[in-house]
Amino acid sequence: MATVVASGADRKSSERKFYSRMALFLVFLVLLGFGPSFYLKGVVPPTPGPIPVFRQQ
Amino acid sequence: MILHGAVFTLWMAVIVTQTQLIAARKHEVHMRLGKLAFLLAILMIPVMYLTAVWQVARANQPPFTDPLTWTIVPLAVIIPFAILIWNGWNKRRDVQTHKRLMLSAAIVSVMGPAIARLPLAPPTVVGFTILLLLGLMLFVPLILWDRKTIGAVHPATKLGFSMAALTIAVPLAVYWLNLPWAKIAGHLPGVSA
Numbered sequence: 001m002a003t004v005v006a007s008g009a010d011r012k013s014s015e016r017k018f019y020s021r022m023a024l025f026l027v028f029l030v031l032l033g034f035g036p037s038f039y040l041k042g043v044v045p046p047t048p049g050p051i052p053v054f055r056q057q
Numbered sequence: 058m059i060l061h062g063a064v065f066t067l068w069m070a071v072i073v074t075q076t077q078l079i080a081a082r083k084h085e086v087h088m089r090l091g092k093l094a095f096l097l098a099i100l101m102i103p104v105m106y107l108t109a110v111w112q113v114a115r116a117n118q119p120p121f122t123d124p125l126t127w128t129i130v131p132l133a134v135i136i137p138f139a140i141l142i143w144n145g146w147n148k149r150r151d152v153q154t155h156k157r158l159m160l161s162a163a164i165v166s167v168m169g170p171a172i173a174r175l176p177l178a179p180p181t182v183v184g185f186t187i188l189l190l191l192g193l194m195l196f197v198p199l200i201l202w203d204r205k206t207i208g209a210v211h212p213a214t215k216l217g218f219s220m221a222a223l224t225i226a227v228p229l230a231v232y233w234l235n236l237p238w239a240k241i242a243g244h245l246p247g248v249s250a
Contacts, residue, residue, distance in 0.1 A: 011206070015206070016080040018198075018202055019076045019079070019156055020073075020076045020077060020080050022160055022199070023075075023076040023163065026072065026164065026167050026195075027069050029171045029172060030066075030069055032171065033170065033171030033172060033173075033175055038062050
């Protein structure tokens with residue numbers, strides 16, 4: 001029984017880690033993608049990706 | 058478009074906070090914040106639309122397209138995002154379904170805009186296609202997780218993947234099949250070319 005409870009707890013723990021890491025990875029991608037054009041505009045040079053950098057008029 | 062950036066930054070902050078609250082077993086706070094997050098997600102829908110149509114006047118599109126045709130890229134995200142958010146809210150008591158739908162909604166809102174800005178491919182239709190397909194790969198960890206934990210792909214993951222595929226299939230169809238989307242986009246409320 002103790003083993004079953006422990007494995008259940010382990011499963012929940014891994015599940016929490018998985019979703020936390022996925023969320024953090026998405027934030028990392030947002031910072032990487034929008035860094036040059038939004039978050040770090042003027043600090044780092046713009047990148048030549050398919051979508052042009054954010055332009056304000 | 059500072060508002061657009063602020064709203065989406067807040068959305069990403071909420072996604073991370075919600076996963077951290079669950080990891081810290083603060084379910085009550087998670088549920089209370091979830092109500093506000095749902096309202097934020099609803100607010101994001103008109104913001105997505107306005108961002109799409111207002112960029113026409115700024116001509117903020119890549120060199121391989123025109124401003125009106127380019128509106129299909131952000132507009133194609135709106136309905137899939139809304140479907141995922143709505144289902145995620147309705148299934149909030151079904152934990153396994155809820156978390157997959159919310160993660161899928163986060164992926165759908167991020168995969169195109171963030172990954173397509175990475176300098177990994179040339180600013181051409183082919184380069185854009187490669188980056189969109191790369192964005193779809195964000196579902197691979199979730200699919201692998203499902204197979205590892207439940208032995209099959211969860212129906213919510215299938216819905217999330219389908220919605221994500223739709224967000225890229227629609228613009229790719231417009232570009233690869235030369236569909237006359239610009240003629241329709243020219244009549245959209247808010248468009249001022």
